[in-house]
Amino acid sequence: MGLDDRKLEVLRAIVEDYVATQEPVGSKALVERHQLGVSPATVRNDMAVLEDEGYIRQPHTSAGRVPTDRGYRLFVDRLSRVKPLSPAERRAIERFLVGAVDLDDVVHRTVRLLAQLTRQVAVVQYPSLARSKVRHLELVPISTTRLMVVMIADTGRVEQRLVELPGPLPADDVTDLRRLVNEKLVGSPLSETPPLVQALVDESAPHLRPAMATLSSVLLETLVERHEERIALAGTANLTRGGLLDFQGSLRPILEALEEEVVLLKLIGEAEPSTTRVLIGDENEIDNLRAASVVSTGYGPGSTIVGGLGVLGPTRMDYPGTIATVRAVARYVGDLLAQN
Amino acid sequence: MGLDDRKLEVLRAIVEDYVATQEPVGSKALVERHQLGVSPATVRNDMAVLEDEGYIRQPHTSAGRVPTDRGYRLFVDRLSRVKPLSPAERRAIERFLVGAVDLDDVVHRTVRLLAQLTRQVAVVQYPSLARSKVRHLELVPISTTRLMVVMIADTGRVEQRLVELPGPLPADDVTDLRRLVNEKLVGSPLSETPPLVQALVDESAPHLRPAMATLSSVLLETLVERHEERIALAGTANLTRGGLLDFQGSLRPILEALEEEVVLLKLIGEAEPSTTRVLIGDENEIDNLRAASVVSTGYGPGSTIVGGLGVLGPTRMDYPGTIATVRAVARYVGDLLAQN
DNA sequence: TCTGGCACTCGACTGTAGCGAGTGCCAGTC
DNA sequence: GACTGGCACTCGCTACAGTCGAGTGCCAGA
Numbered sequence: 242m243g244l245d246d247r248k249l250e251v252l253r254a255i256v257e258d259y260v261a262t263q264e265p266v267g268s269k270a271l272v273e274r275h276q277l278g279v280s281p282a283t284v285r286n287d288m289a290v291l292e293d294e295g296y297i298r299q300p301h302t303s304a305g306r307v308p309t310d311r312g313y314r315l316f317v318d319r320l321s322r323v324k325p326l327s328p329a330e331r332r333a334i335e336r337f338l339v340g341a342v343d344l345d346d347v348v349h350r351t352v353r354l355l356a357q358l359t360r361q362v363a364v365v366q367y368p369s370l371a372r373s374k375v376r377h378l379e380l381v382p383i384s385t386t387r388l389m390v391v392m393i394a395d396t397g398r399v400e401q402r403l404v405e406l407p408g409p410l411p412a413d414d415v416t417d418l419r420r421l422v423n424e425k426l427v428g429s430p431l432s433e434t435p436p437l438v439q440a441l442v443d444e445s446a447p448h449l450r451p452a453m454a455t456l457s458s459v460l461l462e463t464l465v466e467r468h469e470e471r472i473a474l475a476g477t478a479n480l481t482r483g484g485l486l487d488f489q490g491s492l493r494p495i496l497e498a499l500e501e502e503v504v505l506l507k508l509i510g511e512a513e514p515s516t517t518r519v520l521i522g523d524e525n526e527i528d529n530l531r532a533a534s535v536v537s538t539g540y541g542p543g544s545t546i547v548g549g550l551g552v553l554g555p556t557r558m559d560y561p562g563t564i565a566t567v568r569a570v571a572r573y574v575g576d577l578l579a580q581n
Numbered sequence: 582m583g584l585d586d587r588k589l590e591v592l593r594a595i596v597e598d599y600v601a602t603q604e605p606v607g608s609k610a611l612v613e614r615h616q617l618g619v620s621p622a623t624v625r626n627d628m629a630v631l632e633d634e635g636y637i638r639q640p641h642t643s644a645g646r647v648p649t650d651r652g653y654r655l656f657v658d659r660l661s662r663v664k665p666l667s668p669a670e671r672r673a674i675e676r677f678l679v680g681a682v683d684l685d686d687v688v689h690r691t692v693r694l695l696a697q698l699t700r701q702v703a704v705v706q707y708p709s710l711a712r713s714k715v716r717h718l719e720l721v722p723i724s725t726t727r728l729m730v731v732m733i734a735d736t737g738r739v740e741q742r743l744v745e746l747p748g749p750l751p752a753d754d755v756t757d758l759r760r761l762v763n764e765k766l767v768g769s770p771l772s773e774t775p776p777l778v779q780a781l782v783d784e785s786a787p788h789l790r791p792a793m794a795t796l797s798s799v800l801l802e803t804l805v806e807r808h809e810e811r812i813a814l815a816g817t818a819n820l821t822r823g824g825l826l827d828f829q830g831s832l833r834p835i836l837e838a839l840e841e842e843v844v845l846l847k848l849i850g851e852a853e854p855s856t857t858r859v860l861i862g863d864e865n866e867i868d869n870l871r872a873a874s875v876v877s878t879g880y881g882p883g884s885t886i887v888g889g890l891g892v893l894g895p896t897r898m899d900y901p902g903t904i905a906t907v908r909a910v911a912r913y914v915g916d917l918l919a920q921n
Numbered sequence: 922t923c924t925g926g927c928a929c930t931c932g933a934c935t936g937t938a939g940c941g942a943g944t945g946c947c948a949g950t951c
Numbered sequence: 952g953a954c955t956g957g958c959a960c961t962c963g964c965t966a967c968a969g970t971c972g973a974g975t976g977c978c979a980g981a
Contacts, residue, residue, distance in 0.1 A: 267974050280924050285975065303931040303974055343742065381717050381733060391731055391739070393721060399731070401739045402683065477817060478836035492832065496818035607943050620955050625944065643943055643962040 244294065248287045250277065252296055253320040255288075256308050260559055263483055265305030310522035310556060313534070317519050317560050324561040326569050330358060334573050341577070344368070344397035348473045351550065351574050356476025358566045361554035362499065364509050364537075367471040368396030368547040368578070375426045375434070380419045380456075385409040388452075390459065394431070396547050396578065400469065404459050407451045414449055418456065421445065435461060472505050479554070487532070487555030494529035499553075504529075509537040509549035517564050522556040532556065536563045540571035542579035550574070584634070588627045590617065592636055593660040595628075596648050600899055603823060605645030650862035650896060653874070657859050657900050664901040666909050670698060674913050681917070684708070684737035688813045691890065691914050696816025698906045701894035702839065704849050704877075707811040708736035708887040708918070715766045715774070720759045720796075725749040728792075730799065734771070736887050736918065740809065744799050747791045754789055758796065761785065775801060812845050819894070827872070827895030834869035839893075844869075849877040849889035857904050862896040872896065876903045880911040882919035890914070 244252075254275045258266040268281040268288060277284065288306055291297045296312035299305070308316065326334075337354040341347040348365050355363035373394035381389040388404040410418075421444075425437050438457045445453040477499065480492050488495055498504050504527055508520075517538040523531055530553070537551025550571055552563060584592075594615045598606040608621040608628060617624065628646055631637045636652035639645070648656065666674075677694040681687040688705050695703035713734035721729040728744040750758075761784075765777050778797045785793040817839065820832050828835055838844050844867055848860075860875040870893070877891025890911055892903060 265974090269974075281974095282924055282926090282976095283922085285977095286923090289976075299975085301930090301932060303929095303933095303972085305974065376723065377721050377729075379719050379721055379731065381719055381731075383716065383733075389717075389733060389739075391719065391721075391741075393723075393729060393741075399729075399739075399741045401731075401733075475840060478833055478840060481831065481833040481836060491821065493818055493821040496821065500815060500818060605943090609943080621943095622945095622955055622957090623953085626954090629945080639944085641961090641963060643941085643960095645943065 244290070247277070247279070248291060249315075249320060250275075251284055251287045252291055252308070252312060253316060255291075255297055255306055256312065256316045256320070259307055260557055263557065265300055265307050267305035270305070308557075310524065313521045313556060313560070314524070317521070317564075321561040321564075324565050326565055330566065330569070333358065334570060338573055338577055344399070347397075347574065347577060351570060352473040352475040355550065355552055355567070355570050356479060358570070359552045359554070359563050360476075360482065361479050361552040361558065361563070362474070362476045363550070363552050364505050365473045365550040366506065366510050366548040367473070368394070368398050368541070369470060369510070370394065370398060370400070371432050372396070372430070372541075372545075372547045373398060374428060374430050378419070378422045378426060380415055380422075382410070382412065382415055388415070388456070390456065392460075402459055404456055407455055410452050414452065417446075417449060418453060421449075421453070422456070422460075470502070470506055470510065472502050474499060474505070476552075483555065483557075487557060489532050495533060495553075498527055498529040508535050508553070509551040511549070517568055518551075519560065519564065534558055534560075536560070536567050538567055538571045540575045540578075542575055547578070584630070587617070587619070588631060589655075589660060590615075591624055591627045592631055592648070592652060593656060595631075595637055595646055596652065596656045596660070599647055600897055603897065605640055605647050607645035610645070648897075650864065653861045653896060653900070654864070657861070657904075661901040661904075664905050666905055670906065670909070673698065674910060678913055678917055684739075687737075687914065687917060691910060692813040692815040695890065695892055695907070695910050696819060698910070699892045699894070699903050700816075700822065701819050701892040701898065701903070702814070702816045703890070703892050704845050705813045705890040706846065706850050706888040707813070708734070708738055708881070709850070710734065710738060710740070710809060711772050712736070712770070712881075712885075712887045713738060714768060714770050718759070718762045718766060720755055720762075722750070722752065722755055728755070728796070730796065732800075742799050744796055747795055750792050754792065757786075757789060758793060761789075761793070762796070762800075810842070810846055810850065812842050814839060814845070816892075823895060823897075827897060829872050835873060835893075838867055838869040848875050848893070849891040851889070857908055858891075859900065859904065874898055874900075876900070876907050878907055878911045880915045880918075882915055887918070 251271070254271050254277070255266050258271065258274060268284040271277065271284055272279065272281050288297065292299070292306065295309055296315060297306040298309050300307055334354060337350050341350050348367055352363045352365040355365065373396040375392060376395045377393045379391040381391065383389050383403070386406045386409055388406060389401055390404055391399060391401045393399050421441060425441050426434055429437060438460055442450060442453050442457050477496070480488070480495060507527070517536065520535040522534060525531055525533065525535065533553055534556045535551055535553050537549055539546035539549050541547035551567055591611065594611055594617070595606050598611065598614060608624040611617065611624055612619065612621050628637065632639070632646065635649055636655055637646040638649050640647055674694060677690050681690050688707055692703045692705040695705065713736040715732065716735045717733045719731040721731065723729050723743070726746045726749055728746060729741055730744055731739060731741045733739050761781060765781050766774055769777060778801055782790060782793050782797050817836070820828070820835060847867070857876065857878045862874060863871055865871055865873065865875065873893050874896045875891055875893050877889055879886035879889050881887035891907055894903070
């Protein structure tokens with residue numbers, strides 16, 4: 242059980258070399274490339290122990306060693322040194338994010354930036370409605386019996402829904418409705434609106450009640466209950482880097498998983514403040530992604546979290562670098578949102 | 582040069598068999614599976630002619646024949662019989678599209694439906710702003726110096742932009758601005774708004790002019806000049822069907838191309854009314870897609886076109902079936918938009 | 922506890938041989 | 952003149968044997 246410092250050092254060296262070369266690494270190559278101060282034979286003994294403990298394995302008898310998921314886990318938890326971003330990366334981030342005019346724009350730029358910097362698949366969740374507050378509700382009459390509801394959230398998200406009214410509604414009534422919903426709802430988090438929305442109907446003047454009932458049910462249904470989460474994705478072409486070695490030969494399951502918004506949300510949407518979550522291979526709950534790793538974190542203005550972002554790549558990935566990049570991007574995006 | 586009926590029949594048989602089996606087809610198998618009424622030797626002679634003319638080729642000397650891009654082209658233009666949709670497909674389309682609440686929802690459902698029915702990569706362009714008319718413009722004050730402009734188009738698209746005003750603007754002035762822009766712009770196609778927007782500034786009361794100038798420049802820039810086209814994509818996992826045989830072994834170039842919105846727009850955005858465009862392999866202008874074929878068409882309410890949709894797959898695809906599906910889906914979506 | 926040495930394993934690569942699908946061509950027939 | 956049967960030929964595919972070498976496990980000695 243005892244893994245002394247040198248054995249850990251050997252593991253670190255194996256992970257680093259394997260990530261860099263993508264080839265099983267042998268004892269001889271290891272002592273040549275790292276100053277371990279011992280002979281290959283000694284390293285071999287250490288390797289045998291590491292293999293017994295399940296941190297590395299041999300693809301075949303006459304090959305070098307490869308880290309297991311467990312090995313990567315140990316590496317990430319205890320062995321990786323934080324890799325500071327290069328100034329070039331820093332500049333890239335800044336350059337990429339200035340000039341964004343729009344929430345859409347911010348999210349799009351972010352996801353492309355992440356994909357480009359990490360050279361992996363990037364995923365960015367739009368600010369969650371569940372964590373947004375209502376900034377304004379606008380009612381726009383489309384016809385006498387149709388209303389478009391536009392909700393503007395403090396996170397910058399704008400959602401619209403078409404409401405089919407039970408009957409024609411005069412313009413003055415629309416104004417009244419608008420005033421009422423805004424008075425009641427502006428400033429409150431969407432997650433806390435249901436009772437307020439309910440109260441709205443009860444407190445409305447009788448002639449407004451049918452319209453308000455329809456309106457409130459639409460609000461409840463589409464904005465609160467089934468919270469409409471949105472996701473942006475980029476860099477799928479990066480899956481093809483490293484030939485077919487990663488992902489055991491088939492991109493299929495990965496691509497399938499990436500098509501499911503629900504899956505993506507599960508991956509990156511459950512973010513804790515200021516933590517970076519790393520899921521390695523088997524640790525992943527989604528079967529299709531057992532051959533992949535995910536690095537994700539939350540982002541938001543200041544220390545609040547409004548959404549998640551992250552990247553997905555082969556288990557054989559540069560964890561320290563990826564973690565650093567994901568964190569940095571999340572921080573920049575948070576700052577950007579804070580300015581807004 | 583002369584391709585008599587039987588030679589065309591042979592070509593048709595080759596295309597159909599190759600699409601079905603994905604294997605080069607030989608003369609013997611051909612006479613067995615199709616009632617050509619002649620011997621393999623005769624078919625071989627015909628094949629030699631077809632090869633001379635560039636419609637088919639041999640992957641290697643001892644293999645059967647495979648259609649060339651030119652062969653597919655001839656097949657599509659002259660040989661393919663229209664394949665009616667199965668009732669199951671018809672039902673699937675209807676079931677998929679009812680209950681869409683939203684333009685976003687419609688587009689999402691459509692693209693998934695297309696991907697599922699054709700088992701290929703599907704692309705749907707959101708209704709183009711350039712082909713939309715302004716239905717309503719809403720100005721929502723966010724703070725005293727910030728305005729959110731929400732434009733609602735007759736195609737269902739809703740776009741918003743944040744406008745940074747040159748100075749504080751009283752609520753009454755906002756109301757005036759709103760009235761002015763709506764009076765002037767509602768009903769006109771976005772492509773024709775620039776002179777109108779220009780006129781707006783000139784005709785405004787002096788105290789509104791600075792705000793109107795900022796507002797109009799934002800409108801011009803973001804809604805008209807750089808027309809924001811949006812695209813939805815689904816079914817990338819289908820690229821992995823048929824192993825690595827399609828796309829000459831690497832998905833890379835395809836995935837890269839699919840990440841570029843500009844490329845996708847070029848593929849499906851230049852639709853002519855009621856035409857289905859088929860681009861086969863080399864005919865494609867985008868280098869990365871030389872190994873793929875694209876079937877696309879326009880859609881819109883009635884006979885007008887507001888956007889394009891289509892699918893992308895290997896040159897070895899079921900053209901008649903794909904064409905039929907793409908057309909049918911486009912028609913259904915058009916009807917759906919017309920109801921709106 | 923570490924090291925050098927040695928026998929061993931086994932995947933990767935190479936070369937050879939046989940198989941068989943498929944062809945092109947030719948002489949013969951209707 | 953068009954079609955057909957027959958036949959020799961091509962060439963990719965598979966199997967198999969042999970070699971090479973990277974890498975290992977183990978052991979005796981420092």
